[in-house]
């Protein structure tokens with residue numbers, strides 16, 4: 278006997294309906310689409326594969342039937358033509374009065390879009406900076422609510438949640454915090470480039486949130502930053518080599534007493550690795566109770582990361 282199992286993901290065609298600048302580094306893009314009602318998600322850190330058109334294309338070029346053979350069809354599409362694929366997080370989903378899903382939001386970090394940027398913007402950041410209502414995109418998203426693209430999974434006995442997120446994981450951290458019930462203890466560090474990026478999450482949890490602002494830290498990192506060497510200072514505080522800011526803040530923090538802590542850390546992979554090491558080795562949190570996800574890696578595009586198998 279064969280048992281039919283629902284494919285966990287499916288293709289959604291999308292159109293931009295509006296954009297809203299949330300902060301200096303973040304823009305919210307709202308999408309609609311004809312199949313959105315099939316978009317099944319509990320939120321949390323639900324990640325998505327987003328496909329964007331290349332410059333000059335009206336719509337992403339890609340195989341539109343998801344299932345067996347999709348991957349090969351993707352590989353067979355010429356690289357310079359096929360859509361740009363990037364990972365993003367569902368920030369919010371809205372339904373109408375009949376319970377039909379009508380819109381989703383994705384929050385994009387605008388990195389490298391300023392003219393003097395040391396690292397020029399990648400295609401997704403550039404697209405988000407320029408996108409207009411009517412623009413088309415495609416999403417590989419959840420067809421079932423409990424799917425492997427949700428990583429935040431605290432064990433049932435968890436009595437403390439420890440979180441760190443940089444700006445790329447701020448949408449995920451905010452969505453997670455929104456779902457935590459009252460009484461949940463959480464100690465949270467959110468790291469962003471600028472003071473204006475502190476977009477306060479709403480939560481019913483008993484969450485102590487500390488913002489780490491890299492711009493404000495320039496000149497405060499011992500032995501690294503100085504007014505004479507602003508670029509060096511910026512690099513030292515801009516989460517390069519494991520975010521000295523985050524490590525310092527978390528290492529020196531007194532965590533609330535807990536028997537069964539669970540940690541979720543997401544952002545630049547060098548930082549994620551350093552923080553995970555600290556939590557497992559120094560804080561002695563059981564490694565099976567630390568979820569860590571590299572959202573991007575300094576110096577490498579998402580394609581290059583995929584080629585390296587990360």
Ligand SMILES: Cc1cc2nc3c(=O)[nH]c(=O)nc-3n(C[C@H](O)[C@H](O)[C@H](O)COP(=O)(O)OP(=O)(O)OC[C@H]3O[C@@H](n4cnc5c(N)ncnc54)[C@H](O)[C@@H]3O)c2cc1C
Pocket residue numbers: 324325363364365366367383384385386387388389396397398399400401402403444445446448449570571572573574575576577578579580
């Ligand atoms: C599971 C998951 C969920 C994610 N969710 C989100 C989300 O909701 N919002 C979001 O903005 N990002 C999110 N990201 C991160 C996003 O996929 C990467 O930042 C991605 O590299 C952006 O693509 P790009 O085309 O702009 O840059 P790429 O072409 O991939 O990279 C170009 C250059 O920019 C650098 N770079 C990439 N991202 C940044 C950055 N944020 N700051 C500075 N330099 C950068 C790269 O190191 C590279 O040198 C998520 C990643 C994962 C894995």
